[in-house]
Amino acid sequence: MVFVLKKNAAEDKIAAFVKKIEGAGFTTFLSTGTEHTVVCLIGNTARLDVDFIVQTNEIVEYGKRVTEPYKAVNRTVHPADTLVTVGGVTIGEGYFQVIAGPCSVESEAQIIGVARSVKESGATLLRGGAFKPRTSPYSFQGLQERGLEYLLAAKRATGLPIVTEVMNQTQLPLFGDVDVLQIGARNMQNYDLLKEVGRCRKPVVLKRGFSSTIEEFLMSAEYIVAEGNPNVILCERGIRTFETMTRNTLDLSAVPLLKQKSHLPVIVDPSHAAGIRSLVPALSKAAVAVGADGLMIEAHNDPANALSDGAQSLDLDQFRDLCGEIRRRAEFEGKKVK
Amino acid sequence: MVFVLKKNAAEDKIAAFVKKIEGAGFTTFLSTGTEHTVVCLIGNTARLDVDFIVQTNEIVEYGKRVTEPYKAVNRTVHPADTLVTVGGVTIGEGYFQVIAGPCSVESEAQIIGVARSVKESGATLLRGGAFKPRTSPYSFQGLQERGLEYLLAAKRATGLPIVTEVMNQTQLPLFGDVDVLQIGARNMQNYDLLKEVGRCRKPVVLKRGFSSTIEEFLMSAEYIVAEGNPNVILCERGIRTFETMTRNTLDLSAVPLLKQKSHLPVIVDPSHAAGIRSLVPALSKAAVAVGADGLMIEAHNDPANALSDGAQSLDLDQFRDLCGEIRRRAEFEGKKVK
Amino acid sequence: MVFVLKKNAAEDKIAAFVKKIEGAGFTTFLSTGTEHTVVCLIGNTARLDVDFIVQTNEIVEYGKRVTEPYKAVNRTVHPADTLVTVGGVTIGEGYFQVIAGPCSVESEAQIIGVARSVKESGATLLRGGAFKPRTSPYSFQGLQERGLEYLLAAKRATGLPIVTEVMNQTQLPLFGDVDVLQIGARNMQNYDLLKEVGRCRKPVVLKRGFSSTIEEFLMSAEYIVAEGNPNVILCERGIRTFETMTRNTLDLSAVPLLKQKSHLPVIVDPSHAAGIRSLVPALSKAAVAVGADGLMIEAHNDPANALSDGAQSLDLDQFRDLCGEIRRRAEFEGKKVK
Amino acid sequence: MVFVLKKNAAEDKIAAFVKKIEGAGFTTFLSTGTEHTVVCLIGNTARLDVDFIVQTNEIVEYGKRVTEPYKAVNRTVHPADTLVTVGGVTIGEGYFQVIAGPCSVESEAQIIGVARSVKESGATLLRGGAFKPRTSPYSFQGLQERGLEYLLAAKRATGLPIVTEVMNQTQLPLFGDVDVLQIGARNMQNYDLLKEVGRCRKPVVLKRGFSSTIEEFLMSAEYIVAEGNPNVILCERGIRTFETMTRNTLDLSAVPLLKQKSHLPVIVDPSHAAGIRSLVPALSKAAVAVGADGLMIEAHNDPANALSDGAQSLDLDQFRDLCGEIRRRAEFEGKKVK
Structure with missing residues (x-):
């Protein structure tokens, strides 16, 4: 899961956001650009709601789940065709x-x-x-x-x-x-x-x-x-x-x-x-x-x-x-x- | 309710269609154009399904209900605002x-x-x-x-x-x-x-x-x-x-x-x-x-x-x-x- | 071309509408229902704009062109496949x-x-x-x-x-x-x-x-x-x-x-x-x-x-x-x- | 600009991708997840086409431009209202x-x-x-x-x-x-x-x-x-x-x-x-x-x-x-x- 933070995100707010996520059991990587900071989450994010996180953290501009939200019906999880x-x-x-x-x-x-x-x-x-x-x-x-x-x-x-x-x-x-x-x-x-x-x-x-x-x-x-x-x-x-x-x-x-x-x-x-x-x-x-x-x-x-x-x-x-x-x-x- | 018949509608089929509708208790008016015949129904058509009639009568090209299909919620039926x-x-x-x-x-x-x-x-x-x-x-x-x-x-x-x-x-x-x-x-x-x-x-x-x-x-x-x-x-x-x-x-x-x-x-x-x-x-x-x-x-x-x-x-x-x-x-x- | 008139259309307005259409060289048939009057036009209506007529005649509720507005590309006009x-x-x-x-x-x-x-x-x-x-x-x-x-x-x-x-x-x-x-x-x-x-x-x-x-x-x-x-x-x-x-x-x-x-x-x-x-x-x-x-x-x-x-x-x-x-x-x- | 790489992306292909981007004058940050690697670009990416990069690099699953593609009409570039x-x-x-x-x-x-x-x-x-x-x-x-x-x-x-x-x-x-x-x-x-x-x-x-x-x-x-x-x-x-x-x-x-x-x-x-x-x-x-x-x-x-x-x-x-x-x-x- 990847989050792009807003342009003007204050450093203390970024730190608080990262702390919150790490507190939930994920490892994070930060990448600081000329305009935006990007936060990457590592771990099993299946239980996280990406929209929810974007919506509830003012400093987050955009989030993207890298894996699909469906699991049981996903071919990557179950490659053989169901008959x-x-x-x-x-x-x-x-x-x-x-x-x-x-x-x-x-x-x-x-x-x-x-x-x-x-x-x-x-x-x-x-x-x-x-x-x-x-x-x-x-x-x-x-x-x-x-x-x-x-x-x-x-x-x-x-x-x-x-x-x-x-x-x-x-x-x-x-x-x-x-x-x-x-x-x-x-x-x-x-x-x-x-x-x-x-x-x-x-x-x-x-x-x-x-x-x-x-x-x-x-x-x-x-x-x-x-x-x-x-x-x-x-x-x-x-x-x-x-x-x-x-x-x-x-x-x-x-x-x-x-x-x-x-x-x-x-x-x-x-x-x-x-x-x-x-x-x-x-x-x-x-x-x-x-x-x-x-x-x-x-x-x-x-x-x-x-x-x-x-x-x-x-x-x-x-x-x-x-x-x-x-x-x-x-x-x-x-x-x-x- | 108005029905436009197909261009090549045979006269006997038109007659049969009109008979069927009149048999159901409606008065009809026919209008014969250079290309199409139009059949107008007179009477309370609330119980008729216009699509059904179009679909089930091969000679009908198009039908139009003149009154809306909703009755109880229709302002023409009940002009005063509901509070x-x-x-x-x-x-x-x-x-x-x-x-x-x-x-x-x-x-x-x-x-x-x-x-x-x-x-x-x-x-x-x-x-x-x-x-x-x-x-x-x-x-x-x-x-x-x-x-x-x-x-x-x-x-x-x-x-x-x-x-x-x-x-x-x-x-x-x-x-x-x-x-x-x-x-x-x-x-x-x-x-x-x-x-x-x-x-x-x-x-x-x-x-x-x-x-x-x-x-x-x-x-x-x-x-x-x-x-x-x-x-x-x-x-x-x-x-x-x-x-x-x-x-x-x-x-x-x-x-x-x-x-x-x-x-x-x-x-x-x-x-x-x-x-x-x-x-x-x-x-x-x-x-x-x-x-x-x-x-x-x-x-x-x-x-x-x-x-x-x-x-x-x-x-x-x-x-x-x-x-x-x-x-x-x-x-x-x-x-x-x- | 078929026009359904509004419920409350006054008789003199209907007569004026019919006169206008006949003046333009069409034959009309009227069909008077319990709620609506329907006017059917007979003649070559290719030059008429159905929406225009509906929009510009207050007593008309609905109009329908019976023939398609495209002519030169229409299969009924030109049945053989173009190669x-x-x-x-x-x-x-x-x-x-x-x-x-x-x-x-x-x-x-x-x-x-x-x-x-x-x-x-x-x-x-x-x-x-x-x-x-x-x-x-x-x-x-x-x-x-x-x-x-x-x-x-x-x-x-x-x-x-x-x-x-x-x-x-x-x-x-x-x-x-x-x-x-x-x-x-x-x-x-x-x-x-x-x-x-x-x-x-x-x-x-x-x-x-x-x-x-x-x-x-x-x-x-x-x-x-x-x-x-x-x-x-x-x-x-x-x-x-x-x-x-x-x-x-x-x-x-x-x-x-x-x-x-x-x-x-x-x-x-x-x-x-x-x-x-x-x-x-x-x-x-x-x-x-x-x-x-x-x-x-x-x-x-x-x-x-x-x-x-x-x-x-x-x-x-x-x-x-x-x-x-x-x-x-x-x-x-x-x-x-x- | 952020790119999420495919699950099975080989290390040498990732290295080649990063080299190509850095060769174009950008700094990159990599973040390696349990499933996906994410590459973040730093620098002025206005001249890059994100879809093009996704489409032309087999290992890239998804890309996201962090800034909007319109510049001259963008309020962030020109905050005062145009009169x-x-x-x-x-x-x-x-x-x-x-x-x-x-x-x-x-x-x-x-x-x-x-x-x-x-x-x-x-x-x-x-x-x-x-x-x-x-x-x-x-x-x-x-x-x-x-x-x-x-x-x-x-x-x-x-x-x-x-x-x-x-x-x-x-x-x-x-x-x-x-x-x-x-x-x-x-x-x-x-x-x-x-x-x-x-x-x-x-x-x-x-x-x-x-x-x-x-x-x-x-x-x-x-x-x-x-x-x-x-x-x-x-x-x-x-x-x-x-x-x-x-x-x-x-x-x-x-x-x-x-x-x-x-x-x-x-x-x-x-x-x-x-x-x-x-x-x-x-x-x-x-x-x-x-x-x-x-x-x-x-x-x-x-x-x-x-x-x-x-x-x-x-x-x-x-x-x-x-x-x-x-x-x-x-x-x-x-x-x-x-």
Whole structure:
């Protein structure tokens, strides 16, 4: 950790600052420039808050942590790729999985029908929303408990492991038979939920908040892993920018960056990012090429009559065609498909 | 509600679309242009989802709701300004209140000391964090239950009503004696929390999410009011932009806009927006001038040793000076101060 | 064009508005709702400014142009893909070209050396900056005229057509032997420069402004094409967002969107977008997969001693390896490589 | 300047790096941590490019300039406030000036009429666009030379100094009798224009680019001042964000920040920022309170029929009322009005 002191820092204040830091168990080195003095700390600074020190010491102009604030999810700490296994499916480096299904579960017949179709097309996990976070209190909020039951029926019918969103920790008891918990973008910094999900050991798909930096995203994953659950799958799903032609801007650069910084698997959700069906195939192919470990794609039996997000869903034929394209490219990239 | 159909829309498909809409109980008017047909709906369209209709009808290119999606918080529905009263303090148009206190409650002596001082300076409500949402799981998470007890002690000592953040709905039973619940920016779209808070009748300070549009902000307030709690105070606290010199960009235009669109009180938090103490006075004065109904300002007995956000806190002398400046300007604007 | 009138619009004002529009040569249809009246215009509205009408007619709440404001670059007007040919190289749908070279031309030997190497690796055009827009007046501003001479020497030595940036229209006489003019991101809305470049017929690489919407980008291309120069190549190079880990956020969704909306070729510059060398290969592969017609990649003989943007440049060996990867993928996608 | 070296930096590479820096005339101090080595440079580092050094030395992980890259505009270099005087009007700390007029000059009668009215209301400078940068090539581009003539006529008629935009340096000869040159937001990084404007001594209103950081804004001012023209007036006019309810987000925090960092005058343009007339009064009052040295406000004789930006223009009565409100507040803040 390095601190640059202000130009006019008085010598006695510098001495007091150094004494305080050394009193906390660190060794310091001072370097006195023509304009500024720099103080370097030596020792394990993980427990120090760099902003806090800058803010609470008037003579400090600037501070920089040399090591990243995330530890458990950091590749330097844990160089080997994490592989998350669920129901015989492996998610992580070297594999490519497609998670597919409708935005919302609408009926038992619907979700079983979609599950059978996407499985045949090549999907290896089934997604579907039972609890739906919606901007308006007047919009459809999902089938809730009943939606979960229908998802489990689809799992029994097809053998596909299921991925579905949990909106708050009081719902967790209902998710006992769910294979993968999803934390939605709006909940990425719902820390109490992250902690609870960290206390169970189920795999978690953690979606990037639509205005979260990559570092904040990794810090939220850190909350889960720090509580003891290492099975976190990061999901890039677009960030909020000034561009309005797409719903969000898919940040594909985040994929190689996350894989450099962390050992966790990274998947991409092109459907929510774009919000436009016609962009999903091109973005899916790009996600394979950029190095993602999988895709989460909305596919619906009847998008024209979907209860939510119909505009971004592929129909089942479109999904089958795309799945073939994805598989060809994943194999081209040397990934195992299932 | 108006729909613009695609250029090549076939006549039979247009007829089917019109039939579907009329079947749902609306009257329609068609206008056939040289390139596009436009369909106008007449009737109460509050229950329709415009995006859904666009997305699920292939021939529709574009749709526009003519009326806003928020109802209960809409000024056209409820033209009179809402005044929220708590412990003898009125928040809303015509009044100007200053809510002050430390970012985090640190000890009983600290919070009582700060409360006495800010009261004397002119603050009319006391703020202080007991449960703290922090980016890192390794940062100080607040004194929690104990922090609430200390706040209540400060309330008993000074008579100031207290404002403090609730992070999830399971904590609500602990907040029985708290005067005003605060929903933090990261929880602005935690819908389950909004609903629960809507079911109690306590006043709520709802902070704007740092990447939320003004419409989303009003929709989140709608969640609370729709559940029966009309006592919502909107708080602008800065949005995330590309600028890095301030922590967030305080969006003061939001204040007159919110007051045009809604009847709810609007306050401003310059401390979290700027993240820099030296900007707080200028932004506070601007907030009075732009028409806000109050300010929420961080003030701390010893910012240099604060446990969180010290850099943006005023010390108690600075706060007293600023409070005098604010009062002069609020009176200049014809606002009642307390 | 559709206008939604305000709720309380008086009948005589509506009549006056309709009369004004009909006086301008349009047919109108009125649709009177329970709350709002909607006016639909029929006729060629290309010459109307929708915002202007909304702003200048008090009774109009909202207006929407049904057709896009760009005409010459619009795919609906000109459905066939534009192919730009320069020095025997074809840029556009069905082809995949790699433009490579250093950020800045540094010496004759350097640029000839780089040109020979990138040509051998598979690049089909040479890029290099002679005039350099720099944030600081104290930074290296390029070799200017001398840089252009060295580029032309490299063209003579290798036969590669050259692409280089023109910063203002007074420089154009110097660019007579340059094959492709580049308009930089900061000049995307320098309309006088766009008009001048539109008056010559040289191919133009137009870079997207780092905060420009896709519609603004197409409107800038429209400026060039409207002056008579159809040879515009659009270049996505990253947009400014809140994320700071990359220099800009590469918006790969823009590629399929631009190709849907317009007939112009679209290329991608991953080097400037990311600002980090290690991300260039992954983003280049993604650009091929997402449907781009080419790449513009920074490659330098000695990145560690480059005079500008060394951190994002590949060295010549890295470029050769990447070029092989790109070629394999372009062929996989059925594109002609040269 | 401080450099943090990478974890695994070899000793011989560190020695080579240090030798290179010392060879360039700097003294260095090394501080060796448990994980990282830090190198501090002592001496005048103004000529060094920190990014360049990080990028071109593989062992360097991170570098930080301790002093800001702008010099001539930096308050630490030039502590006294710059006062710009033009036609007897002083712009800068301690004064408050209102620049008013229509977006575009439309006719001689119009601009003279507006000039007389705004002068009577209290404006001390006249603005009006002759050359207009427009997103669409099909929009009104301004009256150009003729517009300049009409502005000069208005100046003769009223004595008000005039402010008008120059779009490119070839136009400068036409601006001989113009009092204040305006550089528009889209040209803030048109460096060749900045340099030319720096070579004349006329006062310049430099508008912040709508996606420019405060540091980039100051660097563009530095281009002008470094060429010898100290008469630069900074103008905050809103930045591009995700919010769509206003045209841009007025960044009022920029005002106190710019005044802390620089000695140049800072004014605010609320009209272009908001794009909505009804917000202009509140934002103007906030600009006074936040510490601006003046305002630039659009006022038009007939906004409903303005040729551009009518929606954001006040009519002359509204302007007169607002001008009174502004004057009262500027006097309250102790500013000289004219």
